[in-house]
Amino acid sequence: MLTVMCENYTALRNQLMDHMARNSHPADEAAAVKRKSDSTTTNNNDNNNNGASESSSTDEESFKRPREEVIKAKISRVYVRTEPSDTGLIVKDGYQWRKYGQKVTRDNPCPRAYFKCSFAPSCPVKKKVRALVLRYLIPHSNLYLIFSSRS
DNA sequence: CTCATTTGACCAAC
């Protein structure tokens, strides 16, 4: 399961990097080049995810933190529409979610549920689910995932 | 007993 999760993370991260590279501003590109030139001691950064690189070296945080900050600053939202026939309340995306709240909005008859990823205690991933309409499919990453009926 | 879910309370933003 860990291997699959790492593979999914790498694939998703590559997609994110491609997307960021296509839409990045000149300042971001300059910062990326600067970070790349800073990491002269090692080049295997991109093969590590945040969890697996914890024990690799002592000075890794000097170049690891800026990248995390960039990702966190680029919090994104993804809207996914699911099969109308699939009325189950459990999202079969292969990951564990813990419900931590539910709201009923005034103009919306369907309750909105809030889930946190329970796969890891520090996992920042959250998702919203509007029951019976939409739900999230993208698993672990630093993305903030939201479902909505407007997409 | 343990752990996940429920649900009203709370808080920040508007």
Next chain:
DNA sequence: GTTGGTCAAATGAG
């Protein structure tokens, strides 16, 4: 004031 998001005690399922 309202609304959206989160917290946490109560509750239920196993």
